[in-house]
Amino acid sequence: MESKMYEDYENYKLLFDEILDMTEDGFVVTDIDGTILEMNKSYCDFLGTTKEEAIGKHIGKFIKNTKMPEIAATGKKEVDVIHEFANKEKIQGDDFLLVTRAPVKRNGKVIAAVAQVKFRFHTIKLAEKLRVQDQELKYYRDELRRLGEDKFSDDKIIGNSKEFEKTKRLAEKASNNNLPVLITGETGTGKEVFANYIHYASDRKDKPLISINCAAIPEELLESELFGYEEGAFTGAKKGGKKGKFQLANGGTIFLDEIGDMPMHMQAKLLRVLQENEVERIGGYKPTPIDVRVISATNQDLKKLVEKKKFREDLYYRLNVINVHIPPLRQRPEDIELFVNKFLDELNRKYKTNTSISPKAMELLKNHTWPGNVRELKNVVESAYALGDNEMVGIKQLSSDIITSGKKLSSGFKGNDLDLIINEFEKEIILDYLVKNDYNVSKTANELGIHRTTLYNKFKKLNIKISKDIKIE
Ligand SMILES: Nc1ncnc2c1ncn2[C@@H]1O[C@H](COP(=O)(O)OP(=O)(O)OP(=O)(O)O)[C@@H](O)[C@H]1O
Structure with a gap:
């Protein structure tokens, strides 16, 4: 009808x-x-x-x-x-x-x-256009991968001191297998740099490297971040659920930074995942098999944490199959010069300048103890560059703690007379501070923590003449 x-x-x-x-x-x-x-x-x-x-x-x-x-x-x-x-x-x-x-x-x-x-011809043209775009996409994908490899290739990791070379060789070995790696070292020594290097030098390089900072994520969110959750697992859970970092890293590598800060109950869950090679989302009932290489890092002494019962011993052994230890910068002063030049090069390239560093400033940097390691050194070079005149980074652009800590170590004993040595040392520090403060005596006295009159007396004693012609380099 x-x-x-x-x-x-x-x-x-x-x-x-x-x-x-x-x-x-x-x-x-x-x-x-x-x-x-x-x-x-x-x-x-x-x-x-x-x-x-x-x-x-x-x-x-x-x-x-x-x-x-x-x-x-x-x-x-x-x-x-x-x-x-x-x-x-x-x-x-x-x-x-x-x-x-x-x-x-x-x-x-x-x-x-x-x-x-x-519109057949239209379609054929469209297909041709898509083919060209596909080729372009492939090209950019390859290029990106090449850049990734380049970024973390061996020669992009700065340092060739004997100590550091050992670390690099160990990391290279670690990239040839799938065993868990624990990277240890003080803050700013380059643990993340090494995690990247190991991943991109391994045959997992085309798969994801997923990082998670265990200290930065609130305790109650860590489990869902790591393992994900099913829809409706808790109030506020996203529709469709959420994949955890382990699932996202499938086929690739997970980098667990600051592992020493992982709460005990999460350590137990992590251990289970590592033993079973499968994850279970919160609110889920079916575990998913995973194939993930685990690299963890810490600046804490995990062994001590184990003794204090703050870190599970079984997890410690499971994570610490290969230990890549990065020595602090003060133990490899030979690398400091390389870093300074590399960071300056980067800045020069970025801002199209030609700034260099004075030998005296370099000497002070080499003698500083660098508690913040490479990160601190990078910051110091960047701020000295910013304060400078685009031509030369000199002592004037360095902070007083770098000048004093550098001086303490650099003034080798040159004579037998202790007074003479002390005087020489004192004179150098005062001159440095004077230059840094543009020969402003009050400011210099203030920074050195002494009275102006005391400073004038020292000028007399040490034969320091206040004149902008004083050459200290
Ligand atoms: N060997 C290296 N070569 C090149 N750059 C480095 C090297 N080591 C460290 N860096 C640089 O120093 C900075 C700090 O490095 P990174 O974040 O890897 O340190 P970290 O040990 O992981 O620090 P934290 O313990 O605080 O997390 C970064 O800018 C990094 O690029």
Whole structure:
């Protein structure tokens, strides 16, 4: 039975329009003379017109060599014929179209003509465009990987002191297997740099390296961050649940930074994951198998934490299969110069300058004890560079603690007379502070923590003359 809707012309038209606009092919309906009765959006777009503009006009206005009146006149259908455009200037790139045209008959009499236009060439071009884009994407992906490798390749890790070379060789060995690695070292020694290096030198390099700082995440969130949760696992749980870092790192590496700060109950859960090689999301009942290489790092003495019962002994042994220890900077002063030059190079490249460092300033940096290690050194170089005049980083740009700590170590004993040595040492410090403070005596006295009069007395005793011509380098 014919639906009421089909009897209603207006409803039928709406339905017809909707269907026509769904297809990417072009459709046109004309009366027997070629006046456009309907044209869908795809075809309008293709011809650079609109429905409002086209309907009621003769099709020849848009397609000069149109065959629609001919179809109506002959009453013959044409399937998938090639149509070459005469008015190319209007057409967006396609010279040919595949067209099916048919007369519409009622009681054997032609009442209209319809045509379906397949934008095949359009599609072929689109496919070609996609192929080119795909190639580009592949190129950039490879490039990114190459950059990643480059970033963490052996020679990008600064340091060639004997101690440091040992560490590098161990890390290189670690990258050839899948065993757990524990990286130890004081803050700022480059533990994260090494975790990156091990991952990108391993055959997991094309898979993710996922890092998590166990100290930075609130205790109550750590479990869901590491292992994920199912939908509805707790109030506020995201729809669809959430993958944990272990799942995200599947096939790759997880870097558990500051592992010494992991709460005891999480340590038990972590141990289970490492033993079973599977994770269970919070609120889940089916564990998921995982293949993840674990690298952890700490600046704490985990052994001591084990003794104090703050770290599980079984977990400690499971994580510490390969121990990569990074020596503090003060134990490898030979590397300091390399770092300073590298950081200055980076700044020069970034800001297109040519700043160098004075030998005296370099000497002080080499003699500083660097409690904050490489991170501290990097900050010092950056701030000295920022304070300088773009040509030279000198003592003036260094902070007083670097000058004093550097001096203490650098003033080797040059004579036998203790007073003489002390005087020489004192004179050097005062001169450095004077230069740093632009020969402002009050400021210098203030920074040295002595009275101005005392400072003047020292000038006399040490034969220091206040003049900007004083050369200390
Ligand atoms: N050998 C190295 N070569 C190049 N850059 C380094 C090296 N070691 C450290 N750095 C740089 O020093 C800074 C600190 O390094 P990183 O964050 O890896 O230290 P960390 O030991 O993980 O510190 P923390 O214990 O505080 O987390 C970074 O800017 C890093 O790029």
